[in-house]
Amino acid sequence: PNDKIVLFVAKYKNNTGTYSIVQRQAGAYYLHSGIKSIATGGVVAITKVNSDNIVGYFSFNTSDGIAVKNGNFTVGTP
Secondary structure, eight states: OOOEEEEEETTOOSOOEEEETTTTSEEEEEEETTEEEEEEEEEEEEEEEOSSEEEEEEEEEETTSOEEEEEEEEEEOO
């Protein structure tokens, strides 16, 4: 119940696009049972940006073999 996924985009400039974790354009980790699994490959994509929110999707693999697939997000704009 306390698991969470944290996503970030390096140098985000209010643009849509697909950001590579391998190329360090984005990053992610999955925190589960107190263990932080850092993403080593995958993408964070931003598909919509407006005055209220940022919408996108993500998929990534972690250094300890966890595959996080077909995730979606909607967050408020900064």
